[in-house]
């Protein structure tokens with residue numbers, strides 16, 4: 472444990488009378504000293520959640536008084552963060568696409584890079600209007616962040632989210648309700664798209680894509696907290712794509728799009744799989760989208776309208 476956490480927390484007696492702003496500064500210094508990569512951001516999130524105030528309130532009212540229980544909560548959160556637990560895991564919420572998503576130990580902690588999947592999906596949906604509303608299938612939905620964000624942004628769309636984990640689907644249902652899309656979302660416990668009836672105009676997936684042997688090398692914030700089933704993509708990380716792509720024949724309409732998130736260095740292999748199945752499923756030439764760091768983050772391909 473780092474030595475900069477306020478000494479008074481060691482005996483369970485946090486400093487008395489810290490204002491919200493002083494509490495923030497205290498925690499940011501502690502997190503910085505412990506080597507946490509984003510100390511200011513984490514301290515701000517911790518203080519806001521522990522005090523139940525918005526970021527705007529923290530900035531506008533730094534002299535705001537804090538209660539002893541709230542300070543104790545904030546110090547305990549900071550202690551957990553210093554031990555590598557992500558803030559989103561501590562508070563049970565992750566912001567994705569401007570929406571707060573509940574997360575639990577059964578769900579992947581949604582990553583900002585996955586917002587590239589949303590951008591790509593909106594682009595392809597925009598290129599193929601459907602007056603009756605697009606039908607979306609999200610394979611391996613986890614917290615539901617992809618499907619719920621898309622339904623939130625495309626008011627006429629309906630969607631299905633699948634996952635092998637019923638517990639993850641409970642979280643996805645909660646998130647659909649939280650963001651007002653329950654009436655347009657359905658969640659099914661199944662392997663990939665098995666048994667999902669109906670044709671979809673867009674199939675999206677951020678499947679598990681870490682090679683089994685590489686999981687132990689991930690940062691402790693990842694491998695110790697994300698469920699193994701959300702990470703493990705088999706010996707080369709590509710098992711999920713091998714299962715998902717051929718089955719698109721059954722769930723994607725001719726003229727519809729598939730958008731798949733890929734890991735570092737996997738784009739070419741996934742494009743090759745799409746090309747290999749092109750005869751059976753009828754895909755046109757794949758295209759890609761890059762994340763903010765400039766890495767190819769997702770691959771998309773349209774199923775030929777005449778397929």
Ligand SMILES: C[S@@+](CC[C@H](N)C(=O)[O-])C[C@H]1O[C@@H](n2cnc3c(N)ncnc32)[C@H](O)[C@@H]1O
Pocket residue numbers: 578579580581582585610611612613614615616617633634635636639661662663677678679680700701702
């Ligand atoms: C990388 S996580 C993505 C979660 C969420 N879509 C996101 O982007 O944050 C992959 C998800 O696939 C699910 N999964 C793993 N194996 C599966 C299978 N055979 N069928 C369906 N879902 C599966 C996991 O439970 C996990 O929720």
